[in-house]
Amino acid sequence: MMADTGDLHGSCLCGGIRYRAALPVFHASHCYCTMCQKQHGAGAGSYANVASAGLVIEQGAELITEYASSDDGRRDFCRVCGSTLFWRSTQSPDRIAVTLGTLEPEYTGPVKRELFVETKPAWLPRA
Template sequence: MKTLHGSCLCGGVVYRAAGPVHHSSHCYCTMCRKQHGAAAGTYANVDRAGYVIEQGAALVTEYASSEHGRRGFCKVCGSTLFWRSTDSPERIAVTLGTLEPEYDGPVERELHTDTKPRWLPVR
């Protein structure tokens, strides 16, 4: 079982997430795009029981972006750390861009492709 390790941009928040990764995804919903300032939010979905903030727990804050969605970020540098649903409290989705070393698994899913930006390059 692989453990993922990550941190925020300023290094104030350090976390680990025990595997397995149930799936990883690019989410093109408007909320993910706005939060990340990018074409998508990219996440690895793992068991919440294995998610541990090793350093800087007091720096993590959450934004309730919907009735059930919670987005965690560092209140110092603004790095997006995770997304979680109150409808599925047993899971948490950590942001792939915060992982060290870089995530080496596949991204199997694309979510909300109806709002995928037209300006993305065609493969």
């Protein structure tokens, strides 16, 4: 389980972007919406939801590109390697979701939420 204090650390595939996000994690989730599937090229997007005020881009802020995927959804990725980094809602500016796959070391906390299970791909294992 992740401690309630300290930081998560992450980076993109090419290493051009490095960030840290202050704990605690509000919740972690697997999102099966079709937009997450398309962006991640996978069955789900996996995220740790944290306070946006605790996110610090330590390196490569100029490499981050934002895509407005819906009226209130914003997705940030590395413009060099394409790594998906963050998701946020303009309706909840105090929170940001960091992608679990970019964390170093790997995330060890629980993932208790599954979102948009109605669009979970049939080819994924069922519980």
